[in-house]
Amino acid sequence: MRRRKIWILLIVLLAVGSGIFFVMISGPSIAERNLEGLKGDAKRGSYIARLAGCIACHTNSKAGGGFLAGGAPIKTPFGTFFAPNITSHPDDGIGKWSLQDFSRAVTAGLRPDGAHYFPVFLYPNYTRMSDQDITDLWVAMKTVPPVSGKAPDHQVSFPFNQRFLLGGWKTLFFSPGVYKTDPTKSDILNRGKYIVNGPAHCVACHSPINAFGGRDFGHELEGNSNGPNGEKVPAINAKSLKKNGWTKADIVFALRTAATPKGDALGGTMGEVIRDSTAWLSDSDLQAIAEYLMSK
Ligand code: HEC
Ligand code: HEC
Structure with missing residues (x-):
């Protein structure tokens, strides 16, 4: 009798544990944005790219790298990251992406194949941007001339280089969603x-x-x-x-x-x-x- 109870307890614990594990590795579920029907404005989008610092991280200006063609090393306590090529190059950049791919990356931290991005790409902040901001930004990104060449791989040590662990990170520290205006403030x-x-x-x-x-x-x-x-x-x-x-x-x-x-x-x-x-x-x-x- 006692043994049976222990088994039941173990099975329940295992189920709860794997449930938690699943949530941890898959990350929070984030509603897809509906951007259909929005028309982007490239001029407004380039202003947002300045405001958001996309250019600073994704251009290796010290080394004379191409505009948005991949960035200089970003040193963090977890290792060194390199911002990728986000020009319109079809293979080395994001030339084959759709607006929806772009929106999921910038606002949900998800790669088109579903893998998580490291938060050094600041989607925990960018998620506050409105649907119109994202659409304008995308239209501006599409005007960026293609540049070939990929940025180096990140140099991040185990276990921080494991993308699946970022699901847990997101569950704990990432609160997705657009900025909510406070009606009591100017x-x-x-x-x-x-x-x-x-x-x-x-x-x-x-x-x-x-x-x-x-x-x-x-x-x-x-x-x-x-x-x-x-x-x-x-x-x-x-x-x-x-x-x-x-x-x-x-x-x-x-x-x-x-x-x-x-x-x-x-x-x-x-x-x-x-x-x-x-x-x-x-x-x-x-x-x-x-x-x-x-x-x-
Ligand atoms: C990439 C990191 C980074 C970001 C992003 C950043 N800052 Fe800074 N900020 C710094 C650092 C580092 C210093 C100290 C610079 C120095 O002492 O020369 C600083 C200094 C300052 C200071 C001077 C404060 C003082 O008492 O001397 C102000 C004001 C400031 N930042 C405002 C801002 C604002 C506003 C933004 C957003 C638009 C911003 N910072 C974004 C890193 C950052
Ligand atoms: C602080 C530096 C930094 C800033 C600022 C930044 N990024 Fe990034 N970005 C990165 C890094 C690093 C990665 C790679 C993340 C990874 O590998 O998980 C990345 C990844 C990306 C990707 C995915 C590219 C791919 O090939 O999968 C896109 C798209 C992107 N950034 C667009 C932007 C846009 C748009 C902005 C401005 C709104 C921006 N980034 C601002 C550092 C930055």
């Missing part, structure tokens, strides 16, 4: 919050991350002592910015020119973010960023 604050947490992913560098590379929820914008390339990334919430003498106008000016109120220049990866992304943004978007940071 348009400018909503726009700022959307930019900082969504496409411009300021939050990805400026927040602490845990041992699994997941967001340390509740500590957004409080800085990261071990950021990309091992850099120390300062806090950019209102408290720290004010303590360091920043005003909203200073933030806008720094995001345009890299010059700080103390007369220094922002460097490291922030210098690249400014050069390739924020320097190109509209005044109203830079104002929205400053407004939101100073409210946090």
